[in-house]
Amino acid sequence: xxxxxxxxxxxxxxxxxxxxxxxxxxxxxxxxxxxxxxxxxxxxxxxxxxxxxxxxxxxxxxxxxxxxxxxxxxxxxxxxxxxxxxxxxxxxxxxxxxxxxxxxxxxxxxxxxxxxxxxxxxxxxxxxxxxxxxxxxxxxxxxxxxxxxxxxxxxxxxxxxxxxxxxxxxxxxxxxxxxxxxxxxxxxxxxxxxxxxxxxxxxxxxxxxxxxxxxxxxxxxxxxxxxxxxxxxxxxxxxxxxxxxxxxxxxxxxxxxxxxxxxxxxxxxxxxxxxxxxxxxxxxxxxxxxxxxxxxxxxxxxxxxxxxxxxxxxxxxxxxxxxxxxxxxxxxxxxxxxxxxxxxxxxxxxxxxxxxxxxxxxxxxxxxxxxx
Numbered sequence: 001x002x003x004x005x006x007x008x009x010x011x012x013x014x015x016x017x018x019x020x021x022x023x024x025x026x027x028x029x030x031x032x033x034x035x036x037x038x039x040x041x042x043x044x045x046x047x048x049x050x051x052x053x054x055x056x057x058x059x060x061x062x063x064x065x066x067x068x069x070x071x072x073x074x075x076x077x078x079x080x081x082x083x084x085x086x087x088x089x090x091x092x093x094x095x096x097x098x099x100x101x102x103x104x105x106x107x108x109x110x111x112x113x114x115x116x117x118x119x120x121x122x123x124x125x126x127x128x129x130x131x132x133x134x135x136x137x138x139x140x141x142x143x144x145x146x147x148x149x150x151x152x153x154x155x156x157x158x159x160x161x162x163x164x165x166x167x168x169x170x171x172x173x174x175x176x177x178x179x180x181x182x183x184x185x186x187x188x189x190x191x192x193x194x195x196x197x198x199x200x201x202x203x204x205x206x207x208x209x210x211x212x213x214x215x216x217x218x219x220x221x222x223x224x225x226x227x228x229x230x231x232x233x234x235x236x237x238x239x240x241x242x243x244x245x246x247x248x249x250x251x252x253x254x255x256x257x258x259x260x261x262x263x264x265x266x267x268x269x270x271x272x273x274x275x276x277x278x279x280x281x282x283x284x285x286x287x288x289x290x291x292x293x294x295x296x297x298x299x300x301x302x303x304x305x306x307x308x309x310x311x312x313x314x315x316x317x318x319x320x321x322x323x324x325x326x327x328x329x330x331x332x333x334x335x336x337x338x339x340x341x342x343x344x345x346x347x348x349x350x351x352x353x354x355x356x357x358x359x360x361x362x363x364x365x366x367x368x369x370x371x372x
Contacts, residue, residue, distance in 0.1 A: 021233055024316045025226055032058075032222040036215045052211050056286050059218040061326050063283040066225045068306045068322035069315060070275035073232050075304070076312030077241070078268055079248035081166075083300045084173030085276050087180050088148040090294035092277030094184075095147060097197035097290040098131060099140035100208075104201050117199065118192045128190045137204060144281040145274055152273030153266060160262040160269075174297045181295030196291025203285050214286070221282045225319070228275050232315055235271070244268055305348045311358025320359060 035058060038050040067089050074080045106113040110120040114127050133139040155176060159169060187193035206213045235241050246254045247261050255261050284290045293299075302325075310321020325344070332340045355362050 020314075020316050021230065024229060024319070028222055028226055032062075032219055036219060039211060039215055052214050055211075055214050055218050057330065059214070059221050059286040060283065061323050062218070062221040062225050063279045063286070064303075064306070064326050065319040065322040066221070066228055066279040066282070067276055067303055068310070068318040069225070069228055069232060070272045070279065071303050072307045072312050072315055072318035073236075073275070074268055074272040075307060076314065076318070077236055077248060078244045078265060080265065080269070081170045081304070082173045082269075082272075083170045083297060083304065084175075084177040085272070085303055086297070086300035087177035087295055088152065088273040088276035089280040089283070089299075090177075090180070090184075090290065090292075091148045091151065092144045092280030093284045093290040093294060094191060094197070094280075095134075095140055095144035095277070096281040096284040097200075098134040098191075099137060100200040100203060100285060101197050102131070102135040103203065104199065107201055108199070116192075116197070118195065118197075119190070122187055124190070131190065141281075144277050148273040148277035148280075149270050152270045156266040156269040157262075160265045163262070174300065177295050177300055178297050181292050181297075184292040184295060192291070194292065196289060196293075197284075198289040198291075200285065200288060208285055208288070217282070217286050221286070224278055224282060228278070229315055229319070232275075236315075240264070240267075302344075305344065307358075308348060309351050309358055311360030314358075314360050317358050317360035324359075 035050045035055060038048050039052060039055050042049045044051075067085065070088075071082060071085050074082055074085075101116045104116065108117040108120075110117050112120050115124060119127070134143070155173075159172060164172065183189055184191050184196075185194055191197070200208055202208055203213070203217075206216075208214075236244065243254065243259060243261075243264055246259075247264060251261050280290075280294070303322075306321040306325050307318045308321070309325060310319065311317025325347075329340065329344070332343065336343075351358060357364070
């Protein structure tokens with residue numbers, strides 16, 4: 001499919017999005033560098049000091065931004081509404097959590113050098129076989145990618161070859177994450193049950209509570225977000241990306257022209273799941289816990305809200321939406337915890353009705369109005 005078959009409006013939109021990359025990366029680099037320096041080298045009494053708590057909070061926000069980016073790739077560009085990306089996020093988180101649990105060794109509450117505390121408490125006689133290699137970081141990193149990617153491939157292969165689309169696909173993705181949530185809640189699964197995995201000590205030999213480690217994790221999360229943004233933009237501005245946009249706008253036409261649209265969708269779905277898994281893996285050491293609640297369908301719905309509020313199909317809009325909503329959530333859950341979810345729902349409805357292209361669309365309209 002050549003670029004001449006894409007309407008001029010879509011081509012100009014692609015160019016506009018591509019031109020945002022340097023600005024996005026500059027802001028991300030500047031903000032993370034400023035926060036890191038002000039945490040490590042500025043005295044605590046200074047007005048410019050950034051606390052370690054704030055560094056951890058910002059790191060969590062960037063993990064959510066990467067997660068939102070993964071949803072925007074599949075929903076904003078391909079039109080596939082996934083209400084189950086929380087599952088890929090949680091699976092990546094559990095992969096990292098299992099590695100961190102194996103690093104505790106005999107420093108746990110029960111002092112068992114092989115079994116995590118929850119297994120000792122539940123009288124497990126030995127370490128399950130699927131936990132054995134998680135004491136190696138390279139294996140854990142491989143599983144963080146392999147497990148979400150494999151699940152996305154199998155699910156996508158079955159769903160897209162069967163031409164399941166629209167609300168039916170959204171319900172299936174939601175059912176997938178709900179089934180995983182119920183499974184991980186069970187103690188016999190060997191993943192900590194309701195309490196999940198927590199009480200982590202160190203990563204690669206570095207103390208997780210140390211300021212330096214927190215800053216490094218924050219910087220690595222920013223780097224992962226930047227790389228994912230650049231990679232996603234390159235993909236969407238390639239021939240593959242033009243076919244993806246064509247699938248979103250006229251899949252039947254592309255299929256008539258001979259394109260195997262199901263394979264394109266499977267490939268993009270797997271890529272999106274990998275981004276979500278990486279986000280989950282970076283999230284766990286900074287937050288300090290992973291439990292089955294991360295599989296909750298409500299979490300996946302909330303991710304979609306971030307993307308819708310920011311502006312889907314722009315990449316940076318998804319990042320903006322995730323940062324704004326989660327910052328507001330941090331503030332308002334402390335002030336008005338009972339009404340926060342109602343406010344979030346009302347905001348989503350208002351954006352859907354009055355700002356179908358999100359906040360990014362609003363800024364674009366205003367800037368175009370000033371130019372005209």
